[in-house]
Amino acid sequence: MTKSNNTPIKRTQRDYSLGFKLQVVDAVEKGDMTYKQAQKIYGIQGRSTVLTWLRKHGKMDWTQSPKMTMPKSPKAKESPAQKIKR
Known part of the structure; x- marks a missing residue:
């Protein structure tokens, strides 16, 4: 999968067997x-190619990306007037 100088070979979608x-x-x-x-190791160019394979062939639920939420701090609920009073 790599050339002699260790640079990945560019591949097309048709090159990937099941x-x-x-x-x-x-x-x-x-x-x-x-x-x-996996993209880097196997020389897969497309950014979403592996994700597409995971959705199509994987056993896990890859249909939605994980949503990162930040915990709300108590200060986030303060109005500007409450901040001034402190």
């Missing part, structure tokens, strides 16, 4: 690597 896709999906779902690491 077995290869399943191997990448399995490695990501086992936790061996993240999908971004």
Whole structure:
């Protein structure tokens, strides 16, 4: 998959066999690597290619991206007038 000078070979979508896709999906779902690491290691160019494979062939629910929420601090609920009184 790599040239002699260790630069990844650019590939097209047609180059990926079903077995290869399943191997990448399995490695990501086992936790061996993240999908971004899989892209880099296997020379997969498309940013969403591995995510598409995970949604299509994976056993986990990859349909929604995880939502990160910040815990609300008590100060966030204060109005400007309450802040002035302190």
